[in-house]
Amino acid sequence: MPADPAAHGAHAAxxxxxxxxxPTAESAAGRPPQRVAQAALKDLPWEIGVAKPDxxxxxxxxxxxxxxxxxxxxxxxxxxxxxxxxxxxxxGAGKTTLFNLxxxxxxxxxxxxxxxxxxxxxxxxxxxxxxxxxxxxxxTKALSRLTVLQNMLLGAQGQKGEGFFRALVPGIxxxxxxxxxxxxxxxxxxxxxxxxxxxxxxxLSGGQRKLLEMxxxxxSDPEVVMLDEPMAGVNPALTQSLxxxxxxxxxxxxxxxFVEHDMDVVRDISDWVxxxxxxxxxAEGPPESISQNRAVVDAYLGAHHDAPLTVEEEDRVLAEAExxxxxxxxxxxxxxxxxxxxxxxxxx
Amino acid sequence: MTELIDALATALKAGxxxxxxxxxxxxxxxxxxxxxxxxxxxxxxxxAMLGGYGIAISVAQWGLSFxxxxxxxxxxxxxxALLLGLPTLRxxxxxxAIATIAAAEGLRLTFRSVSATPxxxxxxxxxxxxxxxxxxxxxxxxxRYELLGSRWSGAELWVTLVGWVLVAxxxxxVWALVRSPWGRVIKSIREDEDAVRALGKNVYVYKMxxxxxxxxxxxxxxxxxxxxxASATPDQYxxxxxxxxxxxxxxxxxxxxxxxxxxxxxxxxxxxFADTGLRTLISNGVIPEALLSATDVAQIRFVIIGLGLMLxxxxxxxxxxxxxxxxxxxxx
Numbered sequence: 001m002p003a004d005p006a007a008h009g010a011h012a013a014x015x016x017x018x019x020x021x022x023p024t025a026e027s028a029a030g031r032p033p034q035r036v037a038q039a040a041l042k043d044l045p046w047e048i049g050v051a052k053p054d055x056x057x058x059x060x061x062x063x064x065x066x067x068x069x070x071x072x073x074x075x076x077x078x079x080x081x082x083x084x085x086x087x088x089x090x091x092g093a094g095k096t097t098l099f100n101l102x103x104x105x106x107x108x109x110x111x112x113x114x115x116x117x118x119x120x121x122x123x124x125x126x127x128x129x130x131x132x133x134x135x136x137x138x139x140t141k142a143l144s145r146l147t148v149l150q151n152m153l154l155g156a157q158g159q160k161g162e163g164f165f166r167a168l169v170p171g172i173x174x175x176x177x178x179x180x181x182x183x184x185x186x187x188x189x190x191x192x193x194x195x196x197x198x199x200x201x202x203x204l205s206g207g208q209r210k211l212l213e214m215x216x217x218x219x220s221d222p223e224v225v226m227l228d229e230p231m232a233g234v235n236p237a238l239t240q241s242l243x244x245x246x247x248x249x250x251x252x253x254x255x256x257x258f259v260e261h262d263m264d265v266v267r268d269i270s271d272w273v274x275x276x277x278x279x280x281x282x283a284e285g286p287p288e289s290i291s292q293n294r295a296v297v298d299a300y301l302g303a304h305h306d307a308p309l310t311v312e313e314e315d316r317v318l319a320e321a322e323x324x325x326x327x328x329x330x331x332x333x334x335x336x337x338x339x340x341x342x343x344x345x346x347x348x
Numbered sequence: 349m350t351e352l353i354d355a356l357a358t359a360l361k362a363g364x365x366x367x368x369x370x371x372x373x374x375x376x377x378x379x380x381x382x383x384x385x386x387x388x389x390x391x392x393x394x395x396a397m398l399g400g401y402g403i404a405i406s407v408a409q410w411g412l413s414f415x416x417x418x419x420x421x422x423x424x425x426x427x428x429a430l431l432l433g434l435p436t437l438r439x440x441x442x443x444x445a446i447a448t449i450a451a452a453e454g455l456r457l458t459f460r461s462v463s464a465t466p467x468x469x470x471x472x473x474x475x476x477x478x479x480x481x482x483x484x485x486x487x488x489x490x491x492r493y494e495l496l497g498s499r500w501s502g503a504e505l506w507v508t509l510v511g512w513v514l515v516a517x518x519x520x521x522v523w524a525l526v527r528s529p530w531g532r533v534i535k536s537i538r539e540d541e542d543a544v545r546a547l548g549k550n551v552y553v554y555k556m557x558x559x560x561x562x563x564x565x566x567x568x569x570x571x572x573x574x575x576x577x578a579s580a581t582p583d584q585y586x587x588x589x590x591x592x593x594x595x596x597x598x599x600x601x602x603x604x605x606x607x608x609x610x611x612x613x614x615x616x617x618x619x620x621f622a623d624t625g626l627r628t629l630i631s632n633g634v635i636p637e638a639l640l641s642a643t644d645v646a647q648i649r650f651v652i653i654g655l656g657l658m659l660x661x662x663x664x665x666x667x668x669x670x671x672x673x674x675x676x677x678x679x680x
Contacts, residue, residue: 103546125542125545125546126547126549126551127548129545129546129547134546135546136546137543141540141542141543142543143535143536143539143540143543144677145538145674145677146532146535150535151536153529153532154533154536154549155547157548159529160529161529161530162533163530164530164557167524167528168524173528173529200677202677217547219547
């Protein structure tokens with residue numbers, strides 16, 4: 001499939017129509033920051049492990065295996081500062097494992113990786129988070145029996161009242177707590193959860209929990225936000241609003257790395273896309289390059305059976321598969337051919 | 349009728365006595381660990397035993413002063429909490445449960461073993477260590493006092509009073525902690541510790557603090573109990589007491605500051621009332637001897653407690669003080 005100029009154009013026009021007011025410092029900076037990352041990435045060759053102009057996260061030779069299965073084996077990966085990097089791949093490609101490794105939730109067998117030049121090799125999750133790399137989870141982790149506002153306040157960093165002895169003297173933490181509450185309410189308003197602030201988080205819908213988790217992560221003023229399937233199980237209307245929030249993060253100067261299955265979403269918001277399959281990075285490049293990539297078509301679209309397929313989506317996948325088959329003038333690779341005959345049968 | 353009032357008075361004395369203080373303090377500790385932090389401590393009685401024996405051994409065996417005994421008891425509880433927590437708190441919740449239940453049984457069996465006789469006097473236990481404490485009482489501990497329809501010895505009254513003051517202080521401390529950002533972190537750990545880690549909190553340290561503080565509350569309970577009975581024998585500290593404390597906590601309402609206290613008072617009141625009440629009814633012939641003999645009462649009262657708890661969980665799963673909305677969220 002050729003590059004999709006429409007999606008690209010809509011994306012470039014985005015900053016002006018964004019509904020949310022953001023800090024004046026960024027909008028006064030003339031060029032929206034998102035274009036900085038995009039411009040920086042524009043002339044890079046579309047090859048695996050390519051060096052980025054201003055990498056914030058660098059991964060080198062990281063591998064992790066569970067028993068005989070190599071879940072992740074990444075030779076080299078750089079993530080551009082201030083950009084939105086999409087991480088895609090079929091189920092079991094090792095995306096979430098890579099996330100776990102990068103955030104200290106799991107330790108790799110070999111390899112190093114760094115954040116802002118600082119090695120994260122032996123850090124535990126909370127230390128990584130304190131450095132400014134905050135993540136969300138594939139299965140949303142709303143703290144059910146805490147209120148929405150308490151969930152938010154937990155995200156704030158450097159709280160004086162979180163020490164055991166200082167907690168006993170409210171005078172020490174009252175002022176900070178007030179400031180954090182204000183900040184939390186601002187974020188909740190942005191995410192349209194302010195009316196729910198005193199409800200238990202467990203009573204929120206699935207989509208609202210995703211919003212809450214993202215908002216909570218933002219309470220820590222992170223430098224890098226890692227979102228594990230932020231759109232999974234969210235209805236289409238809320239997906240649009242979530243997408244807007246993700247773009248906002250970039251405009252505020254944060255680096256976003258996210259895992260997603262929905263190719264439309266990936267095309268819409270990513271500045272750069274990294275494709276994983278069977279633990280390895282099989283392609284990287286701007287979103288429009290990905291759908292042209294043979295390896296990706298083989299590995300990802302050919303085995304695209306993990307996302308919930310609507311009729312339209314199914315037609316689209318079929319059309320894409322057929323287009324690629326026509327272009328190659330022969331049925332696709334092994335992966336594709338396993339699905340191929342069936343698709344052709346249903347089509348004719 | 350007078351028998352019934354007598355039974356009520358006896359039950360009231362039990363509900364307010366130092367045994368109830370023991371259970372209140374055990375349950376306050378469990379409430380902090382289980383109710384707020386989500387830690388399963390199934391060996392809380394071990395902390396009480398270390399507290400009680402801390403005083404007993406220091407005073408009766410080593411000839412130290414009472415206050416040294418208190419310090420040693422608390423210190424021993426802290427050490428036990430650290431020993432149990434260090435290897436298990438990084439693991440899933442069930443590992444702590446296994447380690448604590450084993451430690452409680454293991455410690456009791458060690459204390460009653462023959463080879464421990466030089467220190468703990470084995471099964472015969474220790475006594476005569478509370479004189480210094482009783483002498484602190486501002487009233488004459490030699491005579492008896494009439495209170496709420498029952499007779500209390502001066503020493504018993506003093507132990508009980510100090511016990512309830514400790515309970516009040518413990519509640520105050522828990523209240524101050526759980527309303528602070530520290531409390532917010534431990535409640536979040538109960539909900540999902542990975543989410544808390546991802547937000548930059550050192551979960552391990554918080555769990556350890558909670559385990560240690562809860563253990564110290566248990567040790568204080570054990571001290572009051574040892575001072576109240578004026579003796580310390582290992583078999584007073586059967587691990588069944590831990591589960592009675594859990595029952596008290598659930599009765600009163602977990603994750604509520606006063607839940608464990610009211611739960612402990614009620615539980616002890618009900619146990620004692622069922623005991624004296626049934627015995628009275630049997631001796632009066634209201635319950636025929638063929639149906640229930642006085643010797644069975646000790647067992648039957650726990651059956652009644654069990655039935656009561658079941659009814660409670662069906663009709664009021666949040667306990668007396670709990671928030672029903674909060675409890676129902678678990679059902680999802």
